[in-house]
Amino acid sequence: MEIKKLSFPFNLEKHEFPPLAMALGYFDGVHRGHQQVIVEAKKQAENRGLHSAVMTFDPHPSVVLGKNEKHVQYITPLTEKISIIEGLEIDYLFVVHFTAEFANLLPQEFIDQFVIGLNVKHVVAGFDFSYGRMGKGNMETLPFHSREEFSYSVIPKFSEGDEKVSSTRIRRLLKEGKTDELPNLLGRFYSTTGTVVHGDKRGRTIGFPTANVNVNEEYIIPPLGVYAVRMKVKNHWYNGVCNVGFKPTFNKDSLKISIEVHLFDFNQDIYGEEVVIEWHLYLRKEQKFSGIDELVAQIDRDKQTAISYFEDNRR
Incomplete structure (x- = not known):
């Protein structure tokens, strides 16, 4: 072209x-x-x-x-x-x-x-x-x-x-976090492109390493919360969960939204890689936990929910 x-x-x-x-x-x-x-x-x-x-x-x-x-x-x-x-x-x-x-x-x-x-x-x-x-x-x-x-x-x-089917309708659904309704309108899942950057690396200390993705600011980002996602890394797709938010359990004063993806069965150094996040299903709103144990237990539940979703929606 x-x-x-x-x-x-x-x-x-x-x-x-x-x-x-x-x-x-x-x-x-x-x-x-x-x-x-x-x-x-x-x-x-x-x-x-x-x-x-x-x-x-x-x-x-x-x-x-x-x-x-x-x-x-x-x-x-x-x-x-x-x-x-x-x-x-x-x-x-x-x-x-x-x-x-x-x-x-x-x-x-x-x-x-x-x-x-x-x-x-x-x-x-x-x-x-x-x-x-x-x-x-x-x-x-x-x-x-x-x-x-x-x-x-x-x-x-x-x-x-x-x-x-209109861009206005799609924007509205995106801003409401209804990412699972978008394939019927887009003909594909909504996706955003970004670069993996260094974060505070706290995820790996609690058993859930995450990729901190700096998404192109021209994209509409779904609202704060946790999502079942797929992420494309080096031309391969991996299932995972994504947290969009301010990490309130660790940093109550943070003003910058972070997008962190935990990929299942994945162990690669991908800093600096351009990746694509494909947004599948909103799981829950962002919340503050009383401690690390409560947070870890919830992340594990989110992971199991996402795994079940992908198993039920194999394509």
Whole structure:
């Protein structure tokens, strides 16, 4: 997949790219609804003898447009979004730098420069996609703005459980810790990428060594508590339990959230390794224990609960 980063204004000759079928959208999460749009663009490309393309934007428009809720944390930060789209075997990915100047483009200007100007011959977008200043362009105005230079497909609402599959819905579930409900929406478990860093190494002294993971701050982190997780280390997956919290038993004054993963049947030095945490099931809230023995007993119960979960959900 060829990745092209674009910003406004830019100079591109119309025929710098081959004729394209392009999916348009922000695609945070690249969830099952988004995948319908992207896969349709790929199918249209194959049927029409075109190259497949996806256009997305960075950062989230809410950051630039001064919305009440600024999405500075993502279901899929840009690097992960790129990786997932690449896995869908798309030929070109256009990442447009979203600025106030870009947001101020008239709908026709956006189409002229960022669609027709990229040699797009077929556009695919969701029914609720909008473009141009104040989102005045939409799938109903697209035929007018196309100047008959391209055809288009509109993807209808995609629902799961009588509710639209959306990034907003996924964000809500994430913030409620309902990680086990996400595969039906994402088509996969929610995951975060980070680096194993040195912690206080207290876990190994009580028989439960943990990997202290410094997760990319652009990710949405599930709420405080203990989770059944899998972690990818050096291309291998391991089951474990993860504590998200402030470690109140040991440090009542800590302000920084720590993410610590205890992996089962694992004994490797992985400091400095990039790892992926796959969030499966919320087990319990974080709590303060009266002493080490009580803490150890609870961690052992958490471990057994997680082991049972993974045995029941082998895949």
